[in-house]
Amino acid sequence: MDFVGTALAELTMPQISPLAGEPIEKADAERLAGVLKALADPARLRLLSLIQSAPDGEACVCDLTAPLGLSQPTVSHHLRILTEAGLLEREKRGVWAYYRLVPSAIATIADLLTPPRKRATKKTR
Amino acid sequence: MDFVGTALAELTMPQISPLAGEPIEKADAERLAGVLKALADPARLRLLSLIQSAPDGEACVCDLTAPLGLSQPTVSHHLRILTEAGLLEREKRGVWAYYRLVPSAIATIADLLTPPRKRATKKTR
DNA sequence: TGCGGATATGCAGGCGAATCGATGCTGTAG
DNA sequence: CTACAGCATCGATTCGCCTGCATATCCGCA
Numbered sequence: 422m423d424f425v426g427t428a429l430a431e432l433t434m435p436q437i438s439p440l441a442g443e444p445i446e447k448a449d450a451e452r453l454a455g456v457l458k459a460l461a462d463p464a465r466l467r468l469l470s471l472i473q474s475a476p477d478g479e480a481c482v483c484d485l486t487a488p489l490g491l492s493q494p495t496v497s498h499h500l501r502i503l504t505e506a507g508l509l510e511r512e513k514r515g516v517w518a519y520y521r522l523v524p525s526a527i528a529t530i531a532d533l534l535t536p537p538r539k540r541a542t543k544k545t546r
Numbered sequence: 547m548d549f550v551g552t553a554l555a556e557l558t559m560p561q562i563s564p565l566a567g568e569p570i571e572k573a574d575a576e577r578l579a580g581v582l583k584a585l586a587d588p589a590r591l592r593l594l595s596l597i598q599s600a601p602d603g604e605a606c607v608c609d610l611t612a613p614l615g616l617s618q619p620t621v622s623h624h625l626r627i628l629t630e631a632g633l634l635e636r637e638k639r640g641v642w643a644y645y646r647l648v649p650s651a652i653a654t655i656a657d658l659l660t661p662p663r664k665r666a667t668k669k670t671r
Numbered sequence: 672t673g674c675g676g677a678t679a680t681g682c683a684g685g686c687g688a689a690t691c692g693a694t695g696c697t698g699t700a701g
Numbered sequence: 702c703t704a705c706a707g708c709a710t711c712g713a714t715t716c717g718c719c720t721g722c723a724t725a726t727c728c729g730c731a
Contacts (some may be wrong), residue, residue: 430722431638433568440591440594440595440598440652441598442599443595443599444592444595444596444613445591445594445595447588447592448592449590449681450589450592450595451588453588453591454585454586454587454588454590455593457582457585457586457589457591458583458688460579460580460582460586460659460697461582461583461585461586462577462583462689463572463575463576464575464689465569466565466575466578466579466582467569467570467572467575469565470565470568470569470570470575471569473565474567474568474569477700481707481708482707482708482709483706483707483708489570491689491691492689492690492691492692493707493708493709494691494692494693494708494709494710494711495690495691496687496708497709497710498690498709498710499689501709513697514707515698515699515707516697516698516699516706516707516708517707517708518708518709523578527565527659528659528660529657531657531658531659532721534585534652534653534655534656535652535656537651541573541631542567544626545571575673575706583718587718587719589719589720593723604721605676605679607679608676608677608678616719616721617720617721617722618677618678618679619678619680619720619722619723620681620719620720620721620723622678622679622680623679623680624719626679626680638678638727638728640677640728640729641676641677641678641728641729642677642678643677643679645676660722667680
């Protein structure tokens, strides 16, 4: 993986050109595909959903293994991928590791997919 | 794959619950992941982009192999996956097969990802 | 009817990913 | 200091997917 720790930056500060407009660059396609690939998994979608709907918008690994029916290492693995993609952020408090959604990360992805509106939050290069 | 020909219906008439709100169902997660998986590939993202930005919003296979640098069978394969996911529609005119974007398929996916607004297009069960 | 071009399909090699058990690491409690 | 609980990492296995080559199929044309 060369996404480790960088996918977030490329996401929240997207040099990635949206699907709209002119033909997408090969490099941009690979970056966007990389983030989408993190989303394109049932277990990870459910993880995001579970965390987002948790009491304080956060959850630790021990709360997530049971609902998913997956082993703890596997859940930890998925959380790692989501974090590296810039979708989750991790905070360790004591023995527990709490994960929460990165505020508008998913919304940013959605914006990259939809052509219609103009994204005013960036200078379009 | 049991998505063949059905993913479109489940997409444009989404019984799929969005990522927002309460924890997503396992079946819904798998359906959404299935569609996202079709998107999560550099070659397919570029295909969508190329077709979308083509003169009449449509393109045939022969126009797409060169820009991608992939073989004709491979391009045909990707177009098949996108079509089965409900993102593209195929129309055969003579010897050529023209592909075009399904009107609001991608926008529907984007809506499923973003929590904010309420989608009025469905009765929320 | 026979030929040639445009696509689709079958088959197979190779790489990446999902999963789990075992293990290591790090705080917390006693 | 020791024991234990919560997580991350490692190694191995299985599975799915991307790609190309070869081939089949379909259609228009002579």
